[in-house]
Amino acid sequence: MTTTTLTQFPVESDRTKSSNPVLGRLSDVWAMTRRNLVHISREPMQLSDVTIQPVLFTVLFIYIFGGGIPIPGGGSYTDFVLAGLLSLNLVTSTMGTAVGLSTDLHEGMIDRFRALPMWRAAVLVGRSFADLMTACLCALIVALTGLAVGWRPDASFASVIAGFAVVLFFAYSLSWIVACVGLNSKSPESATSFGFIVLFPLAFVSNAMVPSQHMPGWLQALVNWNPVSAVTAAARDLWGNPNPSSTVQAWPMQHPVEASLLWSVVILAIAAPVASRFFRRRTTE
Amino acid sequence: MAIPASTPMIEVEELTKRYGDTQALAGVDFSVEAGTILGLLGPNGAGKTTAVRILTTLALPDSGHAFVAGMDVVKSPGEVRRNIGVAAQDATLDPLLTGRQNLVLVGELSDMGRSASRNRARELLGQFELTDAADRVLKGYSGGMRRRLDLAASLMTRPPVLFLDEPTTGLDPTSRQRVWDAIRDLIADGVTVLLTTQYLDEADALASRIVVVDHGRVIAEGTPLELKEASRGAHLEITLATENPVAVAALSPLVGGKVQVSPDGRRLSAGVDITTGLATSVVRALDQAGVIVDNIEVRQPSLDDVFFSLTGGHIADGGESDDLEDAVSEVQSSEATRNPDNRQFEGINA
Numbered sequence: 001m002t003t004t005t006l007t008q009f010p011v012e013s014d015r016t017k018s019s020n021p022v023l024g025r026l027s028d029v030w031a032m033t034r035r036n037l038v039h040i041s042r043e044p045m046q047l048s049d050v051t052i053q054p055v056l057f058t059v060l061f062i063y064i065f066g067g068g069i070p071i072p073g074g075g076s077y078t079d080f081v082l083a084g085l086l087s088l089n090l091v092t093s094t095m096g097t098a099v100g101l102s103t104d105l106h107e108g109m110i111d112r113f114r115a116l117p118m119w120r121a122a123v124l125v126g127r128s129f130a131d132l133m134t135a136c137l138c139a140l141i142v143a144l145t146g147l148a149v150g151w152r153p154d155a156s157f158a159s160v161i162a163g164f165a166v167v168l169f170f171a172y173s174l175s176w177i178v179a180c181v182g183l184n185s186k187s188p189e190s191a192t193s194f195g196f197i198v199l200f201p202l203a204f205v206s207n208a209m210v211p212s213q214h215m216p217g218w219l220q221a222l223v224n225w226n227p228v229s230a231v232t233a234a235a236r237d238l239w240g241n242p243n244p245s246s247t248v249q250a251w252p253m254q255h256p257v258e259a260s261l262l263w264s265v266v267i268l269a270i271a272a273p274v275a276s277r278f279f280r281r282r283t284t285e
Numbered sequence: 286m287a288i289p290a291s292t293p294m295i296e297v298e299e300l301t302k303r304y305g306d307t308q309a310l311a312g313v314d315f316s317v318e319a320g321t322i323l324g325l326l327g328p329n330g331a332g333k334t335t336a337v338r339i340l341t342t343l344a345l346p347d348s349g350h351a352f353v354a355g356m357d358v359v360k361s362p363g364e365v366r367r368n369i370g371v372a373a374q375d376a377t378l379d380p381l382l383t384g385r386q387n388l389v390l391v392g393e394l395s396d397m398g399r400s401a402s403r404n405r406a407r408e409l410l411g412q413f414e415l416t417d418a419a420d421r422v423l424k425g426y427s428g429g430m431r432r433r434l435d436l437a438a439s440l441m442t443r444p445p446v447l448f449l450d451e452p453t454t455g456l457d458p459t460s461r462q463r464v465w466d467a468i469r470d471l472i473a474d475g476v477t478v479l480l481t482t483q484y485l486d487e488a489d490a491l492a493s494r495i496v497v498v499d500h501g502r503v504i505a506e507g508t509p510l511e512l513k514e515a516s517r518g519a520h521l522e523i524t525l526a527t528e529n530p531v532a533v534a535a536l537s538p539l540v541g542g543k544v545q546v547s548p549d550g551r552r553l554s555a556g557v558d559i560t561t562g563l564a565t566s567v568v569r570a571l572d573q574a575g576v577i578v579d580n581i582e583v584r585q586p587s588l589d590d591v592f593f594s595l596t597g598g599h600i601a602d603g604g605e606s607d608d609l610e611d612a613v614s615e616v617q618s619s620e621a622t623r624n625p626d627n628r629q630f631e632g633i634n635a
Binding site: 033112 | 304340341342343344345363367371375377378379380381382386392393394395396420431438
């Protein structure tokens with residue numbers, strides 16, 4: 001490419017036809033992921049829900065509520081609540097996916113993407129990958145804050161990592177449900193309100209912050225079958241931290257790791273195709 | 286892919302498209318020969334953007350056919366996308382990326398590969414005089430810089446067919462000139478271009494053929510010269526120092542139609558044919574009649590005037606005497622729509 005001469009008709013345009021369609025799709029996804037990561041680096045305050053919020057929640061729960069909450073079966077509240085804080089932060093931060101997608105659809109850029117010979121779903125998948133990376137950052141900050149205030153896992157390193165992975169996988173699946181909401185919302189602002197109406201109750205009506213044993217019976221049933229409870233209990237088990245739910249006679253509480261993975265796989269298997277259908281519908285005229 | 290030079294690179298047949306209650310396209314036909322530039326001229330809401338959206342695979346037609354580089358835009362959108370570059374009238378670049386990052390992203394998503402994308406981006410940034418701003422975030426770009434970058438983005442893959450949707454709307458004269466120069470270079474390089482514009486002078490300056498659309502239909506087609514021939518008439522407007530009944534009588538022999546007088550009697554207007562020394566004769570005639578003139582204006586045929594002469598129906602219905610009022614109000618309303626601040630995008634929002 002030495003001169004600025006443009007295509008001499010009938011020469012084909014400059015694209016190197018991807019020999020492998022899968023590789024082509026992966027490279028589209030990677031390009032879109034990087035674009036979203038650059039966005040974050042431009043406006044780092046957007047990250048406050050995965051950086052400042054975890055620190056704030058940890059300090060709030062451990063120092064303000066912690067002293068008043070006894071753990072059935074013994075153990076410190078700090079060791080108990082850290083898995084819950086991880087779930088709470090990761091579940092609520094999925095809101096970013098809805099806001100991000102809604103913003104993408106409302107900016108003119110989507111038209112350029114649609115006129116390029118790219119894999120269209122890369123817009124969705126790239127978004128979800130970038131959000132998974134910020135979720136990993138969030139998990140790291142929760143872990144560091146926890147260690148600073150006295151949280152101590154009692155398990156092998158691999159098991160501790162597995163605990164984080166279970167929660168991150170669930171948050172990733174959940175982000176596809178949230179993506180469906182973002183793809184159907186009229187504006188990025190209305191996508192935000194979904195977070196408060198659905199994600200906060202989902203995170204709080206669980207065993208994440210307090211043991212479920214003290215709750216009324218009808219609520220206990222709800223809590224025991226809330227996927228967030230299974231995910232939180234799984235992390236507690238894998239970290240060797242106090243897990244009062246292990247005495248609860250409900251299948252997800254008896255098999256938290258299996259239940260978490262099952263929930264995550266089922267949600268992903270349903271929500272991802274639905275999201276791509278919504279995306280196709282939103283971008284067809 | 287050897288295409289004989291006579292094959293149209295863009296072909297549109299009986300295209301229709303409706304958005305809700307708006308018939309954006311009501312059966313449009315045109316074609317663009319390889320290596321030429323076609324100006325699609327029309328006011329806002331005429332259907333220009335809708336046509337471009339269908340041709341660039343962003344919208345599906347309700348009926349009719351459209352082919353780009355010999356491929357059906359509905360049946361093989363992927364192949365069409367491999368052969369086109371698009372610079373839309375909306376900002377279609379990422380405001381949070383730098384100019385360079387935007388170009389590289391477009392290149393990578395077009396399967397160009399990373400290093401080829403980088404090289405091509407560097408080349409285009411230089412060509413469009415954006416090298417100094419290349420690593421600044423787009424938010425800080427001026428309108429003219431954004432349009433140049435948009436144009437650069439559409440050229441990343443050296444596409445044989447290029448769509449430019451109102452590339453200079455809202456630009457200052459200097460930026461406009463630079464965009465024009467860039468488009469002229471493209472024509473010289475043999476790219477086929479479809480350019481939409483609201484400005485007759487732009488179509489005149491760049492296009493080898495012009496298709497005029499209004500209300501979703503093609504109302505005229507021809508070379509710029511042919512179209513201007515069809516609209517030789519101009520408007521004469523005179524402002525008097527004081528009201529003077531003699532003025533109309535003095536003016537009438539010089540103008541073709543009837544002279545319109547404003548309610549305060551000070552402003553006179555009439556349709557005229559452009560002739561040499563027209564303004565001199567008018568002033569002289571009025572002076573001899575003892576009329577004192579504050580201001581005289583001969584308005585050259587504008588795009589609006591082209592529309593009047595082409596759409597006939599708008600003017601002919603009410604007879605000559607009522608025409609001017611209609612014409613003036615239409616000129617005003619169409620000038621209002623030119624204002625980029627209250628301009629509405631056709632089709633997309635409908």
